[in-house]
Amino acid sequence: MKRLCILLFSVVCSTAWATDAPAPTRWTLLDQxxxxxxxxxxxxxxxxxxxMSTARLVNGALEEKPxxxxxxxHVVYVADIEKMPSFAKLVAVPAMRSAKYRIMLDQTGRVANRYDGDRETVQWLEVEDGKVVREQRFNDAxxxxAALEALPQ
Structure with a gap:
């Protein structure tokens, strides 16, 4: 009986620990x-x-890059355009097609809102297996x- 109680307790605890672990964050967005x-x-x-100011900052860091x-x-760029007025989106999204890099467009904020960030800085999220392991913020192109250059290829 004692063994049964211990076994039952360990199963309940391991189940609780497994549910406490954060699930990998996977999402899908359309690009430009x-x-x-x-x-x-x-x-x-x-x-x-x-x-727009942080998008310009990213563009400034990438404009001369091939x-x-x-x-x-292995960098993914997400532009949160949820707060952009509809008319501005009609102009901005086609203009983004001239960029030499892929821009994931978060039109509803459902992806950007998962990451606690602000509108004044570019958020840099290092991820492993879909989980954020480190964060930095940039307000200078x-x-x-320099941070992008330091990444291995």
């Missing part, structure tokens, strides 16, 4: 070309820009560019 992207284990960094620069470093 309306192609779907799902966060996968290959991604090392997720950049989140929540305003096509495929972010992909080679040169510093963001």
């Amino acid at each position: 070309f309306e192609k779907a992207y799902t966060l996968d284990d290959a991604a090392r960094v997720v950049l989140v820009a929540r305003s 096509e495929g620069y972010l992909d080679a470093r 040169a510093a963001l560019q």
Whole structure:
């Protein structure tokens, strides 16, 4: 009877521990070309820009970089355009198609809101198996560019 109680207790505890563990954060967004992207284990960094000023900062860090620069470093760029007025989206999204890098468009804020960030800085989220393991924030294009350069290819 004692063994049965111990066994039952250990099963209940292990189940509780398993449910307390955070589930990997997976999401799917469309890019500026309306192609779907799902966060996968290959991604090392997720950049989140929540305003026009932070999007300009990312663009400033990437404007001279070749096509495929972010992909080679396993970086995913998410632009939170939820608060952008509808008319502005009609102009901005087609303009984004000229970028040499892929931009995941969070039109409803459902992805960006998962990560506690602000509208004044670019959020840099290092991920492993879909989980955030480290966070940085950038308000300077040169510093963001240097951090991107330091990533292994």
